Amino acid sequence: MSWCIIFLLIQAEIISYKFASTAEVCTKIKANTCQECIQSGPHCSWCKKVNFTKAGESDSVRCDTTAQLLSLGCDQSNIIDPISETLNIDTQDLNDGTQLTPKHIDLQLRPGETGEFEVQFKRAKGYPVDLYYLMDLSYSMFDDLVNVKELGNQLLSALNGITKSAQIGFGSFVDKTVLPFVSTHPEQLKHPCTDKSVQCQPPFSFKHILNLTGDGNKFKEQVGMQWISGNLDSPEGGLDAMMQVAVCGDKIGWRNVTRLLVYATDDGFHIAGDGKLAAILTPNNGMCHLEDNIYKKSNEFDYPSVGQLAQKLSQNNIQVVFAVTSNMVKTYQDLSNLIPKSVVGGLSNDSSNVVQLITEAYQNLSSEVILDHGITPDFLDIVYDSYCSNGVNVLNDVRGICSNVKINELITFKVKVTAKKCLPNQSFSIRPLGFTETVKVSVTTACDCLCEDAIDPKACNSNGTIVCGICSCNKGHLGKNCECAEGSKTSQELEQNCRKDNNSAVCSGAGECICGQCICHINDDSSKKIFGTYCECNNWGCEMFENKLCAGEGTCFCGVCTCNADFDGTACQCKRSTDRCMNNGSICSGRGECKCNLCTCKGGYIGPYCKTCPGCPSPCPRFGPCVECHIKHNGQNTGNCTDVCFGATVKQVETVTEEAFCREKDSDNCWMQYFINEEDGENKFSIRYTLKRECPEAPNVLFIVGGTIGGVTLIGLIGLIIWKIFTELKDRNEYKHFEKEKQKVKWDENVNPIFTTATTTVKNPNFEDEDEDEKSI
Known part of the structure; x- marks a missing residue:
């Protein structure tokens, strides 16, 4: 029974907490008037009931949520709570x-x-349309102009097929008539086209040719009198022309209907800053400068920026159709992304498909509502x-x-x-x-209180009137109920009521004691306030974060930050959100706390979600005994494995296919393979293992010994043969060398003159008569 009571108490606490967290809150800073109260926040109400406050209470207690005021005894008829x-x-x-x-x-x-x-x-069906055709008349558009001259009646006919009333107008552009955009040589200014046989008009920035009209023949007549022109560089002054078409509405003839601007070209465009190339430094002012239907101040003002042009087109309800050749489609699609209600269409090389292009673009623009x-x-x-x-x-x-x-x-x-x-x-x-x-x-x-107070001459001690439940005292009277006249008490008596304790300064040194009540000083900076019964509080002495009081996400009340609903912390520096801490529905993977919308991890885990622990030991050896226990029980009767598998959920699979698997030896010296995944929370793992093990085979002693002896013998024999071959080759080499040296020797048979033989010949005198007989000694 006791556990049931505890459970019910916990449930009640949870419910009361949820209710408190979702309840409306009135965050106020010493709101002493009805106006101050209702301006404090959308949930602040004011009680105008006379004598609602108790003795010693400030009038600021009149400002609170409606529910709180009702609980304090203020009836609904006396509550001021304006709504949107x-x-x-x-x-x-x-x-x-x-x-x-x-x-x-x-x-x-x-x-x-x-x-x-x-x-x-x-x-609406058949809503009227005004269409202004703005054409690039640089030399590359020569063949396009020929087709556009026949365009008037076709275009009107196509528009009248989808609307009750259609008008068309025409204008053309080239570029600013200064270097480096246009050659200023007198001959080039007269005839800028490269082909001198072609009829060519002098260059110009923008020329308004035909006001919006419903007469197709007039369009054909006026456009038929136009000729091609030319310039030096590839980008054109189209943005200059579009700006004038947008802002010169009375001269163009725009009606209060759907407005289309068709911009036809085969090249790019100059933007703001390009004018510096011609020393044109004055920014475009977005004003109409048409004189005699020609933009004559183009050389004084820079090209408009894309943002500036987009704003003017939007202000004047003009939708743009960029009719450009295929090589320019990507460029103008990027431009169209910056201009609301604009589309890009691919124009054929001679503009022959322009009517179909405009019709399709109109349908696309009209079907999108922004x-x-x-x-x-x-x-x-x-x-x-x-x-x-x-x-x-x-x-x-x-x-x-x-x-x-x-x-x-x-x-x-x-x-x-x-x-x-x-x-x-x-x-x-x-x-x-x-x-x-x-x-x-x-x-x-709704920032003012419209209070209908009863007129009571005795109210406020007959020295004032009731305004929204509080006394507004006449001149010369002070106090909550206008009960104090200036000079009615001694200064010592009044000052004692304005001290927080005997050792405190009067009104904490931040106010004046008037009629026994503190009137706090007012700062020159209206955002800084001093308040409190003894002027002991202010709204700027709170903790700063990034040089902002209460991080800019709360209000300072008497040294403490009162944070907005989505922020927390002593300086309101922390978002209460946990979106940057969530990982698969778990906050910080269950291994940390979410502080300031960032994970503070435990036990060596690192962010952003406390998923990894670089310094932690691998769990593979730890759960080796667990896996061995399951394998030896053949995946069954695993109750005996509970102790060694504490904190892990174990599952048998056919194969372990993950690359990051564990490979550990069991007590039989066999290799086990399993995969460990760390689940959210502390010491929670899931293990997938296979029953297959890789066990080593017993060694073949005979093969090992025989192989070793045979190997040593073979190595010795091979070494002996190599030595014999080496010595044989060396001897043969030496002999060949001897033979060569022997052949080089030459024997000389001449007698050496300085040579003396080692034999001495002696004659015996006793035998001089006999045949000569030599005897060698």
Whole structure:
């Protein structure tokens, strides 16, 4: 029974915690008036009940959530809690001439609270169209001009097939008439074309030739009088021309209908900064400078930037069709990505397919609806929920977008507007890009309290009046109930009430003691406040993070940061989110804590999710006995393996295919193969193993001994043969050398004159008569 009670208490604690975490909270800083209270946050309410506060309580207790005020005894009729709401809606019926509703909305916003309203769009059939054909007349467009001269009636006929009323106009461009864009040689200025036999007009930046008209013959007549021109470099001055077409609406003749600008070229374009090549340093000012239908100040102003041009086109509801040759399609697709409501079409080399290209581009542009509100103050947030007819819903986007919208198809956008603070009356317009209709939204903020207080002459001690439940004292009277007149008590008595304790300074040295109450000093910087019964608190003495008070994500209250809902920490420096700590649904893999949306890992594990532990020993040896136990039990009767497998989930598989598997020896000196995966949490592993082991075979002693002896004998024999061969070769070499030396010796048979023989001849005198007889001694 005791365990059941404990369980119920835990459940109750969890439920109460969840309720507290989702409850509305009023974060206020000493709100002593109704206006200060309701400006503190969207959940702050003010109790105007007279005598609501107790003795010694500050009027700031009147400011809290509605639920808290009700619990303190303030009835609903005395609670001031303005809300965001729509005050007035001016709707209009959708028909062939009206595609957008409502026309006007009055919206009241409570700071911090979102106001919502709906906008509906219905694509009308046959909505009027104005089309302005802007053509590159540089020399490479020579054959294109021939076809465009016959284009008027064909183009009008194609447009009238999809709309009730169509008008077309024409203009052309080349480039700025200065070096290095155009040759300024007098002869080149007269005839810039390379082929002198071709009729060629002098170069120009932009020339408006024909106002928007429904007369196709007039288009043919005016365009027929145009001739090709030329310039030096490949990029053209097309952005200059587009800017003038966008901002010179009265001279072009734009109507309040769908506006198309067809930009035809076979080359690139100059952008802002290129004018420096010609010493043109003044930025484009986005103004109309047409004189006699010619842009004569092109050499004074730089080319416009892409962002500047996109803004002007959007402001004037102009949709662009880039009709370019195949080699330029990629370039203009990149440009189209930066310009809302624009498309790119592949133009044939002679512009013969331009009518089909424009028709298809119009259908594509008209079928995409993009709601945009332009530029609004930073403290006004606007987002859209798009509910498209094809079932695709896009929520909380900075624009409302629906594609593939068919004729007579109704689509709905929910617009959500939030004011971050009180602001003067504002207005902005929501419009579908490329269309001229708008929804005007007038915004007011509910920052004032409209209190209807009963007039009681005895209230406030007859020295003031009740305003939203608190006394507004007449001149010369002070105090919570105007009970104190100036000079009614001694200064010592009054000062004692303004000291926190006997050792404290009067009003903590940060205020003045008036009528026994501290009136805190006011800083020159209105954002810095001193408050508290004894002026002991301020809203700037809190911890800083990255040079921001409370990291810019909270408010400073008496030295302590009160963080916004999504932040935590002593300086509100930490996001309460755990999205950067989540790994497969687990926070920090169960091996760490998520602090400041980053994992703080335990036991040697490292981030970002505490998955790896570089310094930890391999788990392979640790779980070797576990796997051996399962193998020896043949994968069954594994209850005996519980102790050695603590912290692991073991499963038998046919093969271990992972590259990073464990290979350990068991007690039989056999190799086991298994794979270990570390699960989320501490000391949690999953093991997959196979019953197959690699065991070594017993050694063949006879083979080893015989092989060893035979090997030694064979090595000795081979060594002896090698020695014998070596010595034989050496002897043969020596003998050949001897023979050669012997043949080189030559014997000389002449007598050496200095040679004396070693034999001496002596004659015996006794035998002189006899035959000579020599005797050698």
